[in-house]
Amino acid sequence: MVTITLDDGWATQYTKARPALNARNMDATYALVTNAISQGWGGYMSLAQVQTLVAEGNDIASHTLTHPDLTTLSAPQLTSELQDSQAWLLSNLNVSAVPSFVVPYGIYNNTVQGSIRQYYASSRTVNAGRNFRDTLVYELRGNDVHRAVTVATVRGWIDQAIAEKSWLILVFHEFVDGTPTRDTQYKTANFASILNYIQTRGARTVTLSEGVAMMEGRTDPDPVAGxxxxxxxxxxxxxxxxxxxxxxxxxxxxxxxxxxxxxxxxxxxxxxxxxxxxxxxxxxxxxxxxxxxxxxxxxxxxxxxxxxxxxxxxxxxxxxxxxxxxxxxxxxxxxxxxxxxxxxxxxxxxxxxxxxxxxxxxxxxxxxxxxx
Ligand SMILES: [Zn+2]
Structure with missing residues (x-):
């Protein structure tokens, strides 16, 4: 199975990625930096847009209040980033729970992970690879699809996940129609090509929280095949x-x-x-x-x-x-x-x-x- 995660809450996720996903009936997980939404930071989605994503059936994860390196924070700051972002999502979006967390920059240590465990059911990193039944749910692997990652490379990851019946989590940030000028930007047409390939190969798309639930429920042995x-x-x-x-x-x-x-x-x-x-x-x-x-x-x-x-x-x-x-x-x-x-x-x-x-x-x- 494949999960599309969209990090940070960039406006182009709504204007460019969302139409491509909706056209294919695919749900995604949007990992939001909540202050960017609540304070109306330039370039980020509005609250109304995020509410539309929820109404359309998408999954929301917390990506903290301010996107800090969590390993540099005091204990009260760390708690606030984890707890207050979740509380804001619960009170502003029509969701019953926010079980998923996405770690800013993928940087964490034992202290950070211990705090995440108190508030969330899972945590996604940017450690590359695929996820198996025995992958730690607080160290979910995600493959960062930055501007230099070709569609052919992502197709290979999808093929590999299908072959070994594993769970591939893809990480996207911003979208542009022309040539990306920042590493975090990805060409909208290439994003659409990746979605088409997921459909062509018959891979199942799940949200982060759906994937964690299915992972825990799995009873098949982990495949080792190439x-x-x-x-x-x-x-x-x-x-x-x-x-x-x-x-x-x-x-x-x-x-x-x-x-x-x-x-x-x-x-x-x-x-x-x-x-x-x-x-x-x-x-x-x-x-x-x-x-x-x-x-x-x-x-x-x-x-x-x-x-x-x-x-x-x-x-x-x-x-x-x-x-x-x-x-x-x-x-x-x-x-x-x-x-x-x-x-x-x-x-x-x-x-x-x-x-x-x-x-x-x-x-x-x-x-x-x-x-x-
Ligand atoms: Zn981020």
Whole structure:
């Protein structure tokens, strides 16, 4: 599931993000700096606008009175920032409770967290990552979508959350239609593209308080799987652009599940799996299983490509440390560190004949990206 959080109460959240959300029937969590609303700070939403957000079914979180670094405050100041902001929201908005807190700048320590626990049921940080059943609800992870974060990167986060059935919380601040001039600004059209992708992938959108409730109610074990590229078919948005003779539905030689890939690695031909873009900085390695068919010893090159240039390449036998064996499945792990690869966007994944000749059929199965 995915949560859209909008921090601070900027006016452009109402004028630019809200129409995009409403057009898609998505609720969001607005984390408000309450003095900005009550004192009418320039550039922030009005009380009437915030009341409209509540009437439309959105979730409100407290983001303190004045947005201080909470670790620098005296005990009475800390209490006031937490308690008085919540009290103001309860008395000015038509809400029965304000269970969610968002930490200014994501800066907290044990003292701050102890105070937050007295007044709130959860607290969101800007520590990057996804949330699982065992994530501390007072240290909810949120991925900051600042101006340099591409739509492709956010799509990768969404793909990863879907693959591992985790909870992704996205953090936005201001919105602009043109080119952002501050780190906290995000292009409205890119925000809409992200919302479209959430819908395309069928991810469930929840508010912060809904997400915490579902997290506590979960009974499924935490998944550990990576992002699947091929299991019994291509997954996670990968499309088949292969030009070699091949089948993605081989049922005679299968590692797990019902199908594998059979591949005639001849005359430089190849398998090519295309994606709109996977952010490789989220992953540490590529794993797959290979079977050498009747003869083994095939020469097959694995290539990660960003659509413009090669990001990394290795032959499967080099990655195995031995020739591909006949008649058996072997696991291949390609650590990205071994390719000198720490970032980049995976657009095309190739398995290509490196012999130029005629080789026996080779089989592949269970190809996935392993997260850090
Ligand atoms: Zn903030």
């Amino acid at each position: 992002l699947p590229i091929y299991a019994d078919a291509l997954e996670s948005g990968f499309a088949n652009w292969s030009w070699a003779t091949h089948s993605l539905d081989e049922t005679g030689v299968v590692h797990a599940g019902s199908s594998a890939i059979s591949f005639e690695a001849d005359a430089w031909s190849g398998l090519m799996f295309h994606h709109s873009g996977v952010d490789l900085s989220l992953y540490q390695s590529l794993e797959l299983w290979v079977h050498g068919g009747t003869t083994g010893g095939q020469s097959v090159q694995l290539v990660l490509h960003d659509g413009t240039q090669t990001l990394g390449a290795v032959s499967l036998d080099a990655a195995l440390g031995a020739a591909i064996a006949p008649g058996t499945w072997q696991k291949v792990t390609v650590p990205f560190s071994s390719l000198g690869l720490t970032s980049g966007t995976l657009v095309d994944l190739y398995f290509q004949d490196a012999s130029g000749g005629d080789q026996a059929t080779v089989y592949l199965d269970d190809i996935s990206l392993i997260p850090h």
